[in-house]
Amino acid sequence: MENRTELPWWERPVRMMRLDYGPDLQRMRHEDLAELAHRKKHEWHINCEWVIGTPGIAPGLGYLVTFHSKHFPHYAALEGWDLIRNYLPHAKREGLHVLAYLNMHWYAYEFAAEHPGWEQLLxxxxxxxxxxxxxxxxxxxxxxxxxxxxxxxxxxxxARTGVDGVFLDGPVIYPGCCYCPACRKQFQAEYGEEPPPAEDWSSPLWKNFIEFREKSMASFLAAARAALKAVNPDGVIFLNAGSWHSGSWRVARNIEKVGAHQEFNGAEMFFHPGPNAAAPIPWAITAKHLVAAGKPAVVFSHHTLGAWHYIGLPPLEAKMAAAETVACGANPWIAVFDYALDHDREAVVAPINEFFGFLEKKEPYYTATESAAEVAVLYSRQSATFYISALDDIYEDRGSGREQHLIADTGTGQRIVDWRRRKQISDSLYGNEFAGWCLALSRQHIAYDVILDSHLTSGGLGKYKVVVLPNAACLSEEQVEALRRYVREGGNLVATFETARYLAQGEPRREGALDDVLGVGKLVGAFPPVAAEEYVEVTADTATSGGAAGSAGQPFRQGQLLPRPVYSLRVEAIAGRNTPIHYLTPTGRVYTAIGQVSEFAAALHGEEGTAGATSGDPAGSRGRVVYLPHALGDSYYRYRLQEHEEWLAYTVRWANNGAFAVSTTAPPTVQVEVRQQAGRLLIHLVNHTGDTQRPYHFLYPVSDILVTVAGPPARKAYMLKSEAEVAAKASTHGTQYALPPLEHYDVLVLEE
Ligand SMILES: [Zn+2]
Structure with missing residues (x-):
């Protein structure tokens, strides 16, 4: 920790950029290269850049190179000029690390014709x-x-050009691939059978094929890395590690498989304008997912207006992407298209100059930091890949519930039987459930980390006060055992919907492997997935049914109605559980009288501490457990209902059984992330308060934010940007800091 300068460069803060010339690479040849490198360092404030090694341009010129090699043909427009070797000395002089960008997924048909047997086959x-x-x-x-x-x-x-490493853009194992002779032979050798011809989630062979594809990617990367290291032992290599978005199994990207063979984990989170624009805080969730794999992470955010590549992002959005990224401990990356600089240089450079310049100046505060979050949210790659719900009832087509022109969309009532469609429904249910929890916790200022399946070990959970399993359907025996041990040793657990009802590869279990811990006696069935007019009722005062003392976690009053989550299960609770919320009996229609309070609980709260136990008594140190027999995160993510957001936050606060170390009065539009490094607590605040739609054009500074931190006052408290001291005073839960008005981004630094 103390010897920070001895960290290799890629484990220190990295600000990456790719200045892209598109098909006009010869433009670079005519630049003043010394000036170009100087600008990248002093105008863009980057410390690492990608230069093109093989171009990613039409019609698939990834087989041409920009540097001298007797093995590969040169990109013609460069007329034999070695782009990398000519530029490299200038970049090194400025202290820039240079990675070669190699397009590895796009090749012209003519080139393919020269190499029979190389193409991916359906x-x-x-x-x-x-x-x-x-x-x-x-x-x-x-x-x-x-x-x-x-x-x-x-x-x-x-590697022989002297670059510091390579970024591989691809390869991609495309959906429905690969059945080439090499794959067939290798699969046969490993699994003793031909690869399965079609998507079939009832077949173990299909699941093996999914794994085979991911392993093939990882072994390719390992081979590429070995080639690099043979020339440059300190060289770095990475490719796109894949994201948490649903359906990413289709392209065989698995961060836990490729992560072992690369120095960075990176993933794209591009801004795309339009009706399907990304949900709020997309860079934060992507960063947390990448950081979870335990190595330096990079979030790729194009500095372009979506597919209008020659215009920069709106300034505020460019800064927001980078701020969300660094607040979560990942490194920012931008692509800038050279033509954009011809036409609008100042506007394109300004936001990056400002924000990357700030990061450069304050680099020690971003070096060797770690999260201080007390809550973990599991991203179960196993579940994202293999989960396909075995509950027939959830596949009923019940429509969106939306009303327009006096017509309510209540679906056909038909049951969907098609495998692919069922898998899509399960995939989006899983992805939404995960993202819904992330979004709600962020807005409610409960600092959280994302964790991966590989963290479900005895050592991987202990640092968290609450572990959330958003429909972690597919879990192995060892993972289930680690979760049991975590609760036994005092950890608090929240689980939803079909958690632990399947084996790691998705085979349904006869009963949920965590049912006893979650308080489930029996699964009775699923409600039809309706997004209208069905309710749950708060049947006990949440403040008295085990509401945590000192927490702000009692949002509901007895008798209050809440919208029923779309995907909901009927379960029998075992004796002794608190059940403060119950389903109403379904009505099956809209504009009708509501149902009665049913026997089925919609929240099962377990206070595992034995009666009369003292805190020093091991028997009394068992954790709190909440089971929500529905996909509350999914409903929240899709419908963004305030009641659901409060229910998600209340659940975690109740499970925590006390206050979190950091709390704040900031509005939900301020993202708060808590990190630490030797001797310092770093509370990042990213302000999203302004425009209520994209483009985010203006921002309101937020005044009067109070941040309360457990413990005595810091030796020194100040804002990172202005270095202004922050006033502190004692409060019931520790020390309260009164922040100056927050503009776009700042960090409250507390020195021990
Ligand atoms: Zn193949």
């Missing part, structure tokens, strides 16, 4: 890139084919 034998031309024209190759040797030789050759 199950029917047609090349993927002929059925789905990439970016309009071009094809893609298989990591298990002869192309692998070509690709690793490319890595060797580019």
């Amino acid at each position: 199950a029917d034998g047609r090349p993927y890139g002929r059925v789905h031309p990439l970016y309009g024209s071009g094809t893609t190759f298989c990591v298990n084919s002869g192309w692998r040797d070509w690709a690793t030789l490319l890595v060797t050759e580019v």
Whole structure:
């Protein structure tokens, strides 16, 4: 910790950039390269850049190189000029680390024709890139084919230029691939059978195929890394590790598999304008997911107006992407298109100059930090990949509940039987459930980390006061045992919907593996998935039914109605559970009288501490457990109902059984992240208070934010930007800090 300068450069704060020339790479040749590198350092304030090694441009020119190599043809427009070797000395002089960008997924048909057997094939034998031309024209190759040797030789050759490493843009194992002869042979050798011809979630062979694809990616990366290290032992390599978004199993990206073979985990979180614009805090969730894998992380956020690449992002959005990223302990990355600088240089540079400049100046505060969050939210890659609910009832088409022109969409009532459709429903249910918890905790200022399946061990959970399992359906025996031990040793657990009802590869269990811990006697069935007019009722005063003393976690009054989550289960609770909220009997229609309070609880609260036990008594140190027999996060993410947000937060606060170390009066539009480093607590605040829609154009500073931190006053408290001291006074839960008005972003620094 103390010897920070001895950290390798990639474990220190990194600010990455790719200045992109598109098809006009020769423009770089005519630049003053010394001036170019100088600007990157002093105008953009980056310390790491990507230069093009093989271009990602139409019609798939990834087989041409920008540097001298006797093995690969040169990109013609450069007329033999070695872009990398000419530029490298200038970049090094400015202290910039240079990574070569290698396009590894897009190849022209002519090039493919010269290399039979390299293309990825669909199950029917047609090349993927002929059925789905990439970016309009071009094809893609298989990591298990002869192309692998070509690709690793490319890595060797580019390493010889002296670059600090490579970024591989691809390969991608495309949906429905790969059935090339090499894959068939290798799969047969490993699993003793031909690969399964179609998506079939009832077949173990299909699940093996899913794993085979992910392993193929990881082994390709390992081979590429070995090639790099043979030339440059300190070289870094990485590719897109994949995101948490639902359905990412289709492209065989698994952060826990590729992460072992790369120095950074990176993933895209591009801003795309339009009706499907990303949900709030997309960079934060992406950053937390990447950081969870325990190595340096990079969030790729285009500095472009979506697909209008030659215009920069609106300034506030560019800064917001970077602020959300660094607040969660990840590194920012931008792509800037050179033409944008021809047309609007000042506007494009300004937000990056300001924010990256700030990060450069304050680098020690971003070095060797770790999260101080007390809550963990599991992103179960196993569940995201293999979960397909076995509950027939949830596949009834009940429509969106939306009313328009005096017509209510209540669906067809038909049951969906198609595998693919069922898998899509399960995938989006899983993804929404995870993101809904993240969003609600963020807005309610409960600091949380994302954790991965590999953290479900005895050592991986102990640092958290509350572990949340958002529909962690697919868990192994060992993972279940680790969760049991965590609760036994005093950890508090929150679980939802079908948690632990399936094995790690998705086979349904006969009963939920955590039912006894969660307080479930029996699963009776599922309610039809209706998004209208169904309710739960608060049947006990939440303040007296075990509401945590000192927490602000009692939002509901007895008799209050809350919207019923769409995906809801009927379960029998075992004796001794608090059940403060109950389902009403379903009505099945809208504008009708509501149902009666049913026997089925919608929240099962367990106080595991034995009666009369003292805190020093091991028997009394068992944790609190809440089971929500529904996908509350999914409903919140889709419908954004205030009652659901409060219910999610209340659940975690109740489970915590006390106050969290950091609390704040900031509005929900301020993202608060708590990090620490030797001798310091760092409370990041990202302000999103302003425009109520994209484009985010203006921002209101937030005044009068109070932050309360457990314990005595800090030796020194100040804001990172202004270095102004912050006033502190004692409060019931520790020390209260009164912050100056918050503009876009700042950090409250508390020195021990
Ligand atoms: Zn193949």
